[in-house]
Amino acid sequence: MSKDKIVILTGAGISAESGLGTFRDEGGLWAQHRIEDVATPEGFHRDPDLVHGFYNARRAHAAKASPNAAHTALAQLEAEHPGNVLIVTQNVDALHEKAGSKNVLHMHGTLAGALCGRCDHRWPAPPEMHKDDLCPACGSAATRPDVVWFGEMPYHMDDIWTHLAQADTFVAIGTSGEVYPAAAFVQEAAMGGAHTIELNLEPSTRVSDFAETCFGPATRIVPDWVTQELSR
Ligand code: BJW
Secondary structure, eight states: OOOOOEEEEEOGGGGGGGTOOOSSSTTOHHHHSOHHHHSSHHHHHHOHHHHHHHHHHHHHHHHHOOOOHHHHHHHHHHHHOSSOEEEEEOOOSOHHHHHTOOSEEETTEEEEEEEETTTOOEEEOOSSOOTTOOOTTTOOSOEEEEEOOTTSOOTTHHHHHHHHHHOSEEEEESOOSOSTTGGGHHHHHHHTTOEEEEEESSOOTTGGGOSEEEESOHHHHHHHHHHHHHTO
């Protein structure tokens, strides 16, 4: 059995079969909402009610969702692989944790968090957030979902670059490769000597950067890959 360090990047595609919509697939979230309205600091400044409504609905939907066989397989990999397994997720749902994964970095934040735009205080998000909610630390009515919008710096980046440089295997699952810096992780890992694998429904825009690929629904191809990895 391999003792190597595995870094896994996940995107919206891994949660699609749990009933959570992706962004860029046909009928996805960006077909229903303008990115600049709901996923930028400027959009939030212009219309906080609209943005809170968008995230309140997604928080409620995500709370009811259950992890699927792909999330469960990654939790099994973490539990049984003799080396280190790290999940870096772009997803704001908690399905990796619900499946039992412990070593998870949420680079685009989480629906479970609230953030004060004035003093940067963080606290657990209530089921619904509103523009007049007050920050429990500084009292400002500047509360927002603790998620990363376009033009903002994703979280944990120093740690993530370090883990990518040390990875023996890098796997990207269910992500289109359209959004940076996550889109550049495959090149960073490959430069450090990692074997790179794309597991996706269909080839992403970064497909030529990967050494190995497998296409199909995550609930099929991720458990298959985990079984293969644990028997190496
Ligand atoms: C299945 C499946 C199944 C379906 N089984 N698979 C020009 C060049 C380069 C970079 C830039 C540029 N201009 C601007 C930038 C930077 C910008 C960027 O990347 N823009 C691009 C549009 C070009 N990036 C940023 O701004 C980032 N910050 C940054 O760079 O900081 C540095 C900096 C800061 C300040 C100044 C200057 C520099 C921040 C990006 C934040 C992204 N935020 C969002 C919203 C998060 C909160 C929320 O959830 O609402 O993150 S946008 C959205 O996209 C979300 C996702 O995490 C992210 C990625 O989407 P993902 O997960 O890949 O989903 P999809 O829908 O795209 O793909 C789904 C995939 O699944 C597909 O491949 C399907 O085939 C597959 N699939 N069903 C398996 N069943």
